[in-house]
Structures are given as C-alpha cells and as structure tokens.
Amino acid sequence: MVPIKLKGRTISRGCAEGEVLLSGDPISFLGSVDPKTGIVVEEKHALVGKSIKGKVLIFPHGKGSTVGSYVMYQLKKNGAAPAAIINLETEPIVAVGAIISEIPLVDMLERNPYEVLKNGDLVLVNGSEGYIELIKQGTGKIEKQ
Amino acid sequence: MYLTKEEEQILNGEAGETLRQAIEILVALGDIYGADRLIPIKSAQIAGVSYKTIGDAGLEWISDLQGKVKVPAILNPAGMDLEDWERLRISPDFAEKQKLIIQAYEKLGIHCECTCTPYTLEGFDVSYGDHLAWSESSAVSYANSVIGARTNREGGPSALSAALLGKTANYGFHLDENRVPEVSIDVGCSLQKSDYGALGYVAGKLVGSRVPIYHLKDIPEADELKALGAAMAASGAVALYHVDGVTPEARRLDFEEPAEKITIDRSQLEEVYESRKKVGKEPELITIGCPHCSAAELKKAAELLKGKTVSKEFWVFTSRELAKHYPEYIRIIEKSGAKVVCDTCMVVSPATNSYSCVMVNSGKAFAYVPGMCGAEAVYGDMEACVEEAVGRTAKKEGGSH
Numbered sequence: 001m002v003p004i005k006l007k008g009r010t011i012s013r014g015c016a017e018g019e020v021l022l023s024g025d026p027i028s029f030l031g032s033v034d035p036k037t038g039i040v041v042e043e044k045h046a047l048v049g050k051s052i053k054g055k056v057l058i059f060p061h062g063k064g065s066t067v068g069s070y071v072m073y074q075l076k077k078n079g080a081a082p083a084a085i086i087n088l089e090t091e092p093i094v095a096v097g098a099i100i101s102e103i104p105l106v107d108m109l110e111r112n113p114y115e116v117l118k119n120g121d122l123v124l125v126n127g128s129e130g131y132i133e134l135i136k137q138g139t140g141k142i143e144k145q
Numbered sequence: 146m147y148l149t150k151e152e153e154q155i156l157n158g159e160a161g162e163t164l165r166q167a168i169e170i171l172v173a174l175g176d177i178y179g180a181d182r183l184i185p186i187k188s189a190q191i192a193g194v195s196y197k198t199i200g201d202a203g204l205e206w207i208s209d210l211q212g213k214v215k216v217p218a219i220l221n222p223a224g225m226d227l228e229d230w231e232r233l234r235i236s237p238d239f240a241e242k243q244k245l246i247i248q249a250y251e252k253l254g255i256h257c258e259c260t261c262t263p264y265t266l267e268g269f270d271v272s273y274g275d276h277l278a279w280s281e282s283s284a285v286s287y288a289n290s291v292i293g294a295r296t297n298r299e300g301g302p303s304a305l306s307a308a309l310l311g312k313t314a315n316y317g318f319h320l321d322e323n324r325v326p327e328v329s330i331d332v333g334c335s336l337q338k339s340d341y342g343a344l345g346y347v348a349g350k351l352v353g354s355r356v357p358i359y360h361l362k363d364i365p366e367a368d369e370l371k372a373l374g375a376a377m378a379a380s381g382a383v384a385l386y387h388v389d390g391v392t393p394e395a396r397r398l399d400f401e402e403p404a405e406k407i408t409i410d411r412s413q414l415e416e417v418y419e420s421r422k423k424v425g426k427e428p429e430l431i432t433i434g435c436p437h438c439s440a441a442e443l444k445k446a447a448e449l450l451k452g453k454t455v456s457k458e459f460w461v462f463t464s465r466e467l468a469k470h471y472p473e474y475i476r477i478i479e480k481s482g483a484k485v486v487c488d489t490c491m492v493v494s495p496a497t498n499s500y501s502c503v504m505v506n507s508g509k510a511f512a513y514v515p516g517m518c519g520a521e522a523v524y525g526d527m528e529a530c531v532e533e534a535v536g537r538t539a540k541k542e543g544g545s546h
Contacts, residue, residue: 011173035202066300070193070202077205095173096302099166100206 004116004134010127011090012098012105017124018083019138020117021055023047028064029071029097038080056123056132057082058113062094072097084125086113086132106132146175146314147182155310163211167306174303175314184276184315187294188217189308190263191255192280193301195224195493196242203301204246213254215311217269218304220250221281222437222462223259224495227488233460233496255308259488260464262371262437264288267466273393276319278307282384283436283509286374289385291367293393295319298384318385324394326358326387329403334411335362339526341369342508343417344409345376349512351407354382358400360389368439375436376508417511417524424521428504431455431534432491433527434462435507440471442527447474449531450481458500459483459534462490483534492517506530 025046027033032042038053052075062068072094075081085098087107098105104127113132117123120138148156156172158165171183193199193207224243225235235243251257261281263269271277271288277296279285288294297317299307307313317323330348348357357377365373365388377383387395394400433446438461446461461478465487468475475485491497491510497518504523505511514522525533 009176011176013169066193067199067203069300069302070199070206073206074202090173090177092174092177092300092303095177096170096300099169099173100302 005131006109006111006113006116007131008086008106008109010130011095011107012085012103013128014102014104015124015126015128016083016104017122017135018054018056020119020121020123021047021050021052021057021082022114022117022119023057023059024114025059026061026063027059027094028062029068029075029094030065032064033071033075035071035074036078036080038075038082051080052082053080055082056084056086056125058086058117060088062091064093066093068093069097069100072101072103076101076103084127086125088113104128106130146172146180148172152183161211164309167309170303170306171310171312171314175316178314178316180314180316182315183310183312184319185311186216186278186307186313187275188263188269188271188277189214189304190219190221190277190279190281190284191250191301191304191308192221192299194221194246194250194259195489196239196246197224197493197495199246199301201242204242204249206302207246207249207305210249210253210305212309214308216308218255218308219263219266219269220255220257220259222261222490222493223247223488224493225489226486227257227259232484233486233494234499235494235496239495253305253309258464258466260437260466261490262287262439262464264292265439265464265467276313278304278313280304282378283371283375285384286378286386287371289318290374290387290392291370298382324356324385326400326403327355328352328357328405328407329360330357331360331406331408332362333408334414336365336369337363338528339372339506339524340414341365342372342376342506342511343414343524344508345373346380346417346508346511347409347413348407349377349379349381349383352377352381352383354384356385356387357383358387358389358395358403361391364391368441371436371439372507376512379509379512417508420511421523421525424502424523426502426521428502428523428533429457430497430500430502431457431459431504431530432462432497432510433506433530434460435490435492435505435510437490438463438467440467443467443471443474443478445527446531447477449528450483451477453481453531453535455482455534456536457534460491461485463487481535504530504533
C-alpha cells in the first residue's frame with residue numbers, strides 16, 4: 001500500500017484515529033443525530049440508521065441551527081461522538097462544536113477525501129498539525145448497527 | 146492569523162483550559178473568515194440562554210466552563226421571567242433547568258440581564274465605531290446600523306469566548322469594506338408605526354444576508370428602525386443596513402449607490418397585514434415587545450390600555466431594567482389585566498406554544514412564531530393589538546352583549 005498523507009487546515013486541535021464513515025450530505029447535528037447514541041435519525045439522510053460514534057466522519061460541511069454545536073458536546077459527553085471529523089470546508093457551527101467537544105477537525109485537504117478514502121479505511125486525523133493519514137485500507141462497506 | 150506572544154501562550158493552554166478553548170474558537174472562526182488578528186471588544190451579548198433553544202446540551206457545556214469575563218457581558222432573553230415564572234405557567238422542570246443555565250452564566254461574571262435590547266441599558270454604553278461581540282440578531286442589526294458600532298452576528302459559544310478573552314477575530318462587519326451597501330431599496334410609500342416591521346419582513350426575504358441601503362420618504366424614529374432591523378434579521382439574515390440621510394454611516398460616509406435596485410410598495414406591505422384573513426382564526430394571545438419594549442413603547446402601551454380591561458391574554462415584553470425604571474407604566478398596563486413580562490419573549494418562551502394563534506406587532510415575531518412556537522401569527526400595529534385584546538370585534542360584530 002502506498003502511504004497516503006494529506007495536508008489540510010487545522011480547525012480543531014487534537015489527534016485521533018478511527019474508521020472512515022463518508023456522508024455525501026451535509027449534517028445538522030441538531031435534529032439529524034441522536035445525541036444519546038450517535039445514530040443518524042434524519043429521514044432521507046445518506047447516513048440514516050448508521051452510527052457516527054468513534055468514526056472518522058467525513059461530510060462536506062454543516063447546516064442548520066447553531067444549537068448543533070452544543071449537540072456535538074452532548075454526543076462527546078455521552079461517549080457517542082465521532083473520533084474525528086474531516087470536512088471539505090467547515091462552517092462555524094461544526095467548527096465551534098468540534099472545538100468545545102475536543103474532536104479533532106481538519107478541512108480543505110490538498111486532495112478530495114471522497115476520491116481518496118473509502119468507508120472502513122483506518123485513518124488518523126491530526127488536528128494540531130493539520131493533516132490526515134491513511135493507516136489501513138478497509139473493505140469499503142459500512143458495518144451494520 | 147497573527148497572534149501576539151500572549152495570545153500564543155493562551156492557545157498553548159498556559160492560561161487554563163477554558164481560555165485555551167475560547168481562543169481556539171476565535172482563531173478557528175478567524176481562519177474560516179480570513180481574519181488577520183484579534184481585536185479588543187467593548188462588550189459582549191451572549192445568545193444561547195433559553196432552555197427551550199439550547200436544551201441539556203448547552204446547559205452542560207456552559208456549566209463546565211471556568212473563569213471570568215473580561216468585558217461587560219449580558220445575556221439574550223431566557224425562556225421565562227426569572228422572578229415570576231409561574232404567571233405564564235412555565236413547568237417546574239423547565240424553570241429548574243432555566244435557573245441552572247442562568248447560574249452557570251452568573252458564575253462566569255456575566256451580568257444576568259436577559260434582553261434583546263442591551264443598547265437601552267445603563268452602564269452598557271455603545272457608541273459609533275465600537276467593536277462588539279453580540280449575538281442576538283436584532284441587537285446586532287441595531288448596533289451596526291442605528292449606532293454605527295461593529296459586530297458580527299455571533300453564535301453563543303463565540304460571543305462567550307469573546308467575552309472571556311475581551312477580544313474577537315477581525316473579520317466581517319469589523320472591516321470597512323464589508324459595511325458598504327450592496328443593494329438599494331426604494332420604498333414607494335409613506336410609512337408609519339408597524340409598517341416598518343412589515344417592510345423588514347418583506348425586505349429580509351429579498352435581501353438575504355446582503356447589506357441594503359434604504360431610500361425612505363419619512364424619517365424613522367429609533368424604535369421604528371429597531372423594528373425594521375429585527376424583522377430583516379429574522380426573515381433574512383441582514384446584520385447591517387443603512388437608511389439614506391438617517392443612519393450614522395449613511396450620513397458620514399459617501400456611499401456609492403449600488404447597481405442592484407429593489408422597489409417595495411404598499412401592496413407588498415399589505416400582504417403582511419392580510420395575515421389575519423389568510424389564517425382564518427381568532428388570535429387567542431396578543432403579544433407586544435419583540436424586540437423588548439423601549440421606554441417610549443411602554444408609555445404608548447400604557448396610554449392605549451389606560452382605563453380599559455383586556456378580555457384576551459395580553460403579554461408585554463420588556464427588559465427588567467426598564468420595567469424597574471418605569472413602574473407607573475407597568476402599573477397602568479397591568480391594571481388592564483395585561484401582563485408585563487421581563488427576561489424573555491414570545492419567541493423563546495415555551496409559554497407561547499400552548500396557543501394556536503398569536504397576534505403580534507413585530508415583523509420578527511411574525512417570522513418566528515409559526516416555526517418556534519407552532520402557532521399561527523397575525524400582524525397588526527400596537528393600536529390594533531390593544532383593540533383586539535379589549536374586544537373590539539366583539540363589540541362591532543356582537544352588538545350590545
């Protein structure tokens with residue numbers, strides 16, 4: 001395997017690794033995600049029924065209410081938050097939510113993460129230094145909850 | 146983004162975890178919006194207060210913070226009157242959570258006055274050119290537009306971070322180039338009273354988040370500008386507007402007329418007033434004070450209600466400070482059976498959710514009541530609201546009974 005390391009922009013510091021979960025849809029943490037379990041509950045969402053808990057969650061950007069920042073904090077306290085986040089371009093609700101919840105977040109990677117990463121890949125996100133690294137390729141399938 | 150040596154140390158955690166997180170938030174937002182540095186602010190006004198809006202998630206975060214704010218900071222309206230919450234039948238569970246939120250803010254040195262009109266408070270002065278970190282959208286609009294101060298529309302955590310550091314990131318409406326009008330609005334009719342709220346409601350949908358400059362036939366008063374800005378910030382996301390020859394930057398700076406022009410005429414405003422026919426319901430609750438009533442508006446409400454008795458539930462929202470300063474107006478209003486309620490409003494209080502149709506004289510409340518309270522909204526001026534409350538229709542239609 002060719003090692004892949006992509007530089008990006010630091011939004012939220014810290015370092016974590018986990019399995020990739022890709023969402024083509026933007027995420028509103030208020031309303032889309034159950035803060036107790038981390039399961040996506042928004043009907044018609046690309047990730048509906050799937051859990052974001054412990055994942056390296058990749059989505060284009062946030063949407064919806066500013067209360068979403070606090071919901072991310074609640075997810076963290078409930079042990080149901082993603083391990084790390086990668087965005088195409090972060091907006092303030094998710095940026096603030098990730099910082100207060102101490103979830104590492106990097107955006108604006110030098111290559112499109114949707115082209116480079118697959119579901120189940122094991123990825124390290126280093127928010128402090130602003131890069132991500134593919135550690136182990138996965139199967140491309142999402143495990144059932 | 147450039148940080149001073151001291152700011153770098155805070156970011157590295159040398160001043161504790163709360164300040165490290167606070168500066169990380171400001172730096173992240175600064176990077177997203179291309180700020181060059183942090184700048185000092187004069188005051189902060191912090192959203193995320195009503196338990197109805199922030200829930201347990203917000204309460205947990207605020208309760209976990211440590212430290213004290215560095216600049217004067219006050220709060221957005223809460224979900225209830227903090228001294229007399231039982232009067233609007235707030236549940237004890239809600240009241241308990243709401244009190245915990247207020248206590249958590251108080252512990253951080255925040256002055257727990259909960260109002261969307263901080264610019265009326267003594268000791269919370271704001272002047273032309275001041276940099277602020279305010280959250281509440283109508284207060285942001287008023288500070289930027291009517292006073293000529295400078296603030297972005299902050300979220301709760303970023304305003305609180307700014308208060309804890311006494312600084313904000315230098316981007317958006319802190320910079321001259323983002324304060325220039327982008328669209329011109331020509332209003333073809335004369336305006337009075339709640340026409341300004343109706344105009345804001347219509348214009349906000351057309352303008353989105355751009356900066357408009359109005360050309361008006363009349364010279365609006367401060368309360369009318371307050372209503373205009375509040376409505377635009379609710380139906381759209383307008384944080385700054387100018388009125389040619391009226392607002393301070395329009396008078397001091399030689400703005401070029403924007404290429405894009407919009408015309409708004411009387412028929413578009415009438416559509417807002419026709420809400421009553423469209424809804425086809427009788428208002429069960431009448432509310433004024435969105436944004437919170439000024440001294441002049443309390444006086445007017447007292448004059449209109451003097452010697453009358455309301456036959457419908459009628460709530461008047463204002464700040465606690467103004468209610469304390471004008472006990473005579475409050476006495477007259479409450480003698481009619483209307484209730485003067487402080488620290489909260491019809492939009493953020495759960496009390497409104499138990500009514501199915503609410504009459505308002507505010508373009509902002511008109512925009513928010515359906516979505517936030519699950520009730521139909523009917524629009525009219527303050528006179529019409531009082532007439533509705535004292536039973537004008539009953540007399541007209543019902544004859545002598």
